[in-house]
Amino acid sequence: MSETIFPVPAEVAERAHVDNAKYLEMYKQSVENPDGFWGEHGKRIDWIKPFSKVKNTSYDYHNVSIKWFEDGTLNVSANCVDRHLATRGDQPAIIWEGDDPSESKVITYKELHREVNIFANVLKAKGVKKGDRVTIYLPMIPEAAYAMLACARIGAVHSIVFGGFSPDSLAQRIEGCTSKCVITADEGLRGGRKVPLKANVDKAADKAPVDAVIVVKRTGGDIKMTEGRDVWYHEEAAKVSDQCAPEEMSAEDPLFILYTSGSTGQPKGVLHTSGGYLVYASMTHQYVFDYHDGDIYWCTADVGWVTGHSYIVYGPLANGATTLMFEGVPTYPDASRFWQVIDKHNVNIFYTAPTAIRALMGAGNELVEKTSRKSLRLLGSVGEPINPEAWTWYYNVVGEKRCPIVDTWWQTETGGILITPLPGATDLKPGSATRPFFGVQPAIVDAEGNFLEGATEGNLVITDSWPGQMRTVYGDHDRFVQTYFATYKGLYFTGDGCRRDEDGYYWITGRVDDVINVSGHRMGTAEVESALVSHPKVSEAAVVGYPHDIKGQGIYAYVTLMEGEEPTDALKKELVNHVRSEIGPIASPDLIQFSPGLPKTRSGKIMRRILRKIAEDSFDNLGDTSTLADPAVVDDLIDNRQNRH
Ligand code: PRX
Numbered sequence: 001m002s003e004t005i006f007p008v009p010a011e012v013a014e015r016a017h018v019d020n021a022k023y024l025e026m027y028k029q030s031v032e033n034p035d036g037f038w039g040e041h042g043k044r045i046d047w048i049k050p051f052s053k054v055k056n057t058s059y060d061y062h063n064v065s066i067k068w069f070e071d072g073t074l075n076v077s078a079n080c081v082d083r084h085l086a087t088r089g090d091q092p093a094i095i096w097e098g099d100d101p102s103e104s105k106v107i108t109y110k111e112l113h114r115e116v117n118i119f120a121n122v123l124k125a126k127g128v129k130k131g132d133r134v135t136i137y138l139p140m141i142p143e144a145a146y147a148m149l150a151c152a153r154i155g156a157v158h159s160i161v162f163g164g165f166s167p168d169s170l171a172q173r174i175e176g177c178t179s180k181c182v183i184t185a186d187e188g189l190r191g192g193r194k195v196p197l198k199a200n201v202d203k204a205a206d207k208a209p210v211d212a213v214i215v216v217k218r219t220g221g222d223i224k225m226t227e228g229r230d231v232w233y234h235e236e237a238a239k240v241s242d243q244c245a246p247e248e249m250s251a252e253d254p255l256f257i258l259y260t261s262g263s264t265g266q267p268k269g270v271l272h273t274s275g276g277y278l279v280y281a282s283m284t285h286q287y288v289f290d291y292h293d294g295d296i297y298w299c300t301a302d303v304g305w306v307t308g309h310s311y312i313v314y315g316p317l318a319n320g321a322t323t324l325m326f327e328g329v330p331t332y333p334d335a336s337r338f339w340q341v342i343d344k345h346n347v348n349i350f351y352t353a354p355t356a357i358r359a360l361m362g363a364g365n366e367l368v369e370k371t372s373r374k375s376l377r378l379l380g381s382v383g384e385p386i387n388p389e390a391w392t393w394y395y396n397v398v399g400e401k402r403c404p405i406v407d408t409w410w411q412t413e414t415g416g417i418l419i420t421p422l423p424g425a426t427d428l429k430p431g432s433a434t435r436p437f438f439g440v441q442p443a444i445v446d447a448e449g450n451f452l453e454g455a456t457e458g459n460l461v462i463t464d465s466w467p468g469q470m471r472t473v474y475g476d477h478d479r480f481v482q483t484y485f486a487t488y489k490g491l492y493f494t495g496d497g498c499r500r501d502e503d504g505y506y507w508i509t510g511r512v513d514d515v516i517n518v519s520g521h522r523m524g525t526a527e528v529e530s531a532l533v534s535h536p537k538v539s540e541a542a543v544v545g546y547p548h549d550i551k552g553q554g555i556y557a558y559v560t561l562m563e564g565e566e567p568t569d570a571l572k573k574e575l576v577n578h579v580r581s582e583i584g585p586i587a588s589p590d591l592i593q594f595s596p597g598l599p600k601t602r603s604g605k606i607m608r609r610i611l612r613k614i615a616e617d618s619f620d621n622l623g624d625t626s627t628l629a630d631p632a633v634v635d636d637l638i639d640n641r642q643n644r645h
Contacts, residue, residue: 516544
């Protein structure tokens, strides 16, 4: 861990919304008087009926309840679109860059308004009403943003499913929130390859029937349309008006559901509501990225993840920003694509994930250095811990030592960034997410929940609510309470390990539960295990993460076969393909070890600690194995390990 300090450059502090003194003052106010602080900053968005109550939250295990601005009413799409028309109707709202470098377009706020109104009327014409859930399974095309905002406009609740998920995963997420309408495209386009989105929806709908499938034409590929259920978006759009009055929504009405993996069971539907979420997403976007009018801002995430929700669509558009939306991948047509797009659109603020940085670092400096990147002013990182080597390369080579890096720690559950530098206020240490955002009160506890003071290491909790926090697990409030508030009663448990140094800086060390972070994508080991055991030749499986140079963590699967099955390489491939088709390519095991036995306690519990050590190839210190039912299995596991340094 590097302790090199990068002080705030004077010109950055001068331009920034806050310098260090202001940060300290605002932070103090935000935690000492949250009602006063958020009552003031809650006014940054437009309310139809202003709120009179600000914070009404309880972390009491027996009564977890989170409400912000509860008696206010608003419409999120009116905040992201309509309210900018008078002042910036002709300003680009979205710059869209296609997978193919020859394709791009600019959508102004006026155009965005028209598109969102039309999309909203198409949804209404298909029978979608306030409170209904709508599943969105789209590639990174402007229609994804239109569809989200159209849902928000009519008060429907969107649930976006990342286009890389399989038909089964999609079906599960359609069923989970009983959505009756799916918005998709004929095909997606990523890195020159087609993604069969509509065909996947057809398969999903066999398992989880829906009333309507709205299909956006992207590639013109050959697809099947089911009479009475499937419609082309462009045909429906031609039939409706381009005016749709925004629905008046209560601050605590749901805005979206987003499924995310946990340490147990199937993915949870994280529910975010309207008022607090938008206040928090827009405020963090402005302060963390030090966004000023006229800046061109690019977040490379996909709208299928929370980063795309908060920092491609809702935060930036609520701020009247210009947000760039990229359909492709960092390595197509070659590994200098990101830097070329930055030059093409004069991007000032660039926000990406460590996995992409590490991959591009491996492609060599020439691919970066042949581009100008003079427009860049600020860099951001999100999704997983950034190792100091990648940080330093990002800083020196991409940002040419002039762009501060904001390493932003947050989660699907938190709605927005919680721990992060502010560019004009915070001296940087490579690898540290540094200090809490306004209103965020992190603490570090030991396994028993005792607060650890000063420089220390332990489990990261948050002691009180902030406006962007998730409100519940859709349809299962008890699961919400059990997952986040039961481990340490009265505290929100993040699932992350964390170190705090002598300057009070936070260093996230990674998940301490059975969640792994593969290329910044969150995956539950239980989900991968359940996909593996659904294969007829598999009797048992245990999945753990292991350090991976590019992906951060790789997926290591220990598989016990059914009696009489041959452990061949062909079967390994078959199992990888099986997981891909059950969950999606992001869940593909990197390494599979056939293991006749797994290390279990006498009560039958798998000792994952041992499996993790072997997967990491660091088995010298396996700890106490005497409680194992059959200690001999460990030797076999070590002898046949797949990850040898
Ligand atoms: O382990 C942390 C890691 O990603 C987890 C949250 O994943 P997800 O809900 O998919 O959201 C990702 C994008 C916000 C966290 O529990 N994580 C996220 N950002 C960082 C991080 N770990 C270290 N540093 C970060 N900046």
